[in-house]
Amino acid sequence: MSRTRARSSTPAHSIPPGTLPSLVVGVVCLAAYQALAPAVPGDKDSGEFTLVLATCGLAHPTGYPLYTLAGSAFVRALHALGMTWAQAANAFSALGGAVAMAGVHALTARLLYRSVPSRNPGLFALLPVLALALHPVWTQEATLAEVNSWHLAWVMVAALAALRLGETLARADRAGRPAAGAAAAWGLVVGLGAAHHATSVLVSLPLTLALLLLARRHRRIGPGAVVAGIAGLASGLSSVGYVAWRAHHPAAEQWPELEATAAGILAHLDGAQFRSFLGRFAPSAIQQTRLAQWVYPLLVPALAGAAAAWRPPASGATAVRHAFGAAVVLQTGYAFLYGVSDPSPYFLTALALGLALAAEALCSWRPARHAAVAPALAVALAITMAPGLRAAQARAEAYAQLDDLVRRMWGAIPPGRAFVVWDDDMASRLRALQQLESSRADLVVIQPRHLSHPQPRKRFMREWGFDPVARWPDEARGEGAGTERGVRLAVESIVTTINEGSSLPLYVFRPDVPSLRLIQKHAGDSAAVTTGIPAR
Amino acid sequence: MDCSSLHRELRPFEDRALLRRLPFNWKHMDRESDGSRHRLRDVSPADAATP
Incomplete structure (x- = not known):
């Protein structure tokens, strides 16, 4: 076994990363997003989602049933405590954003744990969070009623689960024993992701292939595991039944094109109305500016991280990391091939996973192990991303003004x-x-x-x-x-x-x-x- | 035909001076080139006259 392989399969740090630092990241982000969230709906789908959550209605395709059911309960609880509907709906996204950022930190810390020693593993784990937490494209999702903050939260949970399950499957002392529990857990994760956002398949597909590879290599696949995996998947997907139910029991706020037939329900679930967007890239002028200023500069290191994820050895221990790299490429490709006018949120998954991989690769790079590198990068990122704070504040103020104007016109x-x-x-x-x-x-x-x-x-x-x-x-x-x-x-x-x-x-x-x-x-x-x- | 006779502008909600003091900043919004935003882009009916 090469020295590199020995390093990659043995934790470089004696103490595994704890959950407390990631929890602190999540709490700080929750406070920040809650403070930055306007008390009114934002642009785009935010008004629709606010109303859907408040009335337990049904949103545009793909319906987002999991988001609607969980968010509706959350929003109603906060409204009962005194928040306005818009504040409560925005707070649901803030919570998703906090979970996502905690997940980015936890994932990076666990990737670093598998990497070579560094003097500042904790600081390296913070780098992707510093790059993303105040990113204007991200705060738009994390401070307004939208589905993407919870989608990134799912991506991070799925990535962490895949890492954990990958290690479980590779345990030598369990070789040959079917991993029914792991299969059920992974099926559930995949199903929950699919029930929330269709693009979850861009992450779950490569991760599932990696886990299957590991399970096969260690002879841990059997009929019981397959059945357990399918049962977990079905369980995770069960909330899609809500779309069918709503088709026959319309809510006050419901996507009006939904037809109460099997074909209509399927068309809603698979987003058939939006297929015409596939195969082109057509950002609006304002999005082109936003992409050039905020997305592409981070996409470069994210893609470099994805490329570095495939560095040797191609062993079972690194199969999940390779799948992360594949997910970054798939998600980036999708974002460039989905011709909506506002494609920037579709890059967030690639940025988060790719930057976590980039931090790990950087930490593994000998010249970057100098004690000053991580602090210098952290300070540079904090300074570079600081304008994102003002941008989020200005956006919230603008939405409040728009809401005032709309109300006066309505009146x-x-x-x-x-x-x-x-x-x-x-x-x-x-x-x-x-x-x-x-x-x-x-x-x-x-x-x-x-x-x-x-x-x-x-x-x-x-x-x-x-x-x-x-x-x-x-x-x-x-x-x-x-x-x-x-x-x-x-x-x-x-x-x-x-x-x-x-x-x-x-x-x-x-x-x-x-x-x-x-x-x-x-x-x-x-x-x-x-x-x-x-x-x- | 004088088009101005076919609609009536209502502005009791605002006066232009106040609007200038409270400009809504559309740069924060994801808008199409014409200032709109539509999740549903297509308008479809080939059978417009025969539903």
Whole structure:
């Protein structure tokens, strides 16, 4: 056995890493994220998730049933203690963020434990935390109602579990004994991850392959282990039944496209509506700036860490570490091939795992063992990432201002039943005002583009007696479908059709202008009428 | 046709001076080029007139 192999399979430090330092990291991060979290919903899906958690509803595909069930209980408890719904929903993400950062520290410390001696293993373990804890892309997820802080928390729990199970499977004194307990535990971890976020497969797949390799090498696979693994997986996945149940028992806040059929439920669970994003990279201008400033500079050492994870020896003891490297590459590739306008959160898993691997590789590198290296890197990272604190504060202030503006605009809508059209995901804020604050239940909030889909369209026709997409513009068909102009004209045609099909007043709600417009009823030229919608 | 006659702007919620003092900073938001954000990007009905 080579000297390197001997080092890699024997702990270099006599005392295994304890949980207390990681717990301290988690508590500090929880306090920080709670302090940085605004008392209002944020942008993007935050308003929807806040409302879903408060009402135990159902979010957009893939439904996030585990997040919804656990988060709803958490949010209701905090609300009962006096928090607003938005504060409670944001606090749930803060808790997920704290668990994730504690996990990043614990994982790095355990990787270092398997590495060569260093004078500052504790400080090396802190480096990935210092790089990520105040990272603006991360604090957006850890201070607002979103699913990604809990996803990273799961990634870290899965990584730690894989390390532990890998060691258990490789124990010489248990060779030949089927590892049913380990299989059940790993199946449960994989199932929980899949129930929370579809991209968990990018982590669970390589880790499962590594564990299977170890189990096979040490003759620890048997029918009992396979059955136990499947049972654990099914148990972890059980919360997806909530999506099926909600399809037949709709909540007040529910993704409107969900169809109460087996095909509709499956389409919701597998995110079929978002497959069109696959295969391209299309960040918005603001995201391009954010990626260049905050993500790519850390992605370089993260990918270097992934590459270093595959350094020899390719033994069973390092199979799990190799799988971490593979997960970093898979997650990075996915982020570059998912064409949403805001891809930055999809890099977080690669950054966290990759930076943990990079810290371990750096600690193993002889020139980096100088006593000054780890403190110098820690100080440099702290200084570099310090602006992230101000960015998170400024973001929270901005969201509070936006919430104030939205509330004043909402309050300015004249009394009486009316349609309020806001062609933006933030329309969920208006539904939250209705459902959580009993404000203006007489108003009908419309996100027009949703009405072009079968289920919302059918419901609208049942309730109002006319088809909101009956006057679909020719420019939005064929080659025009999906183009910016085609979509704009289609949305305008829906607004016009509703306005003319109903006797109720129709207001176009545009906080970004800001503008609140009453569209006049008119029997004339519909194209002219639609110009009443202000340009963005 | 005079389009301005087809809609009426309501601004009782705000005056422009106050808006200037309280500018909402959209740089904190993940927005499309047109300032919007939509989880559901496509508008679909090929069968628009025949549901």
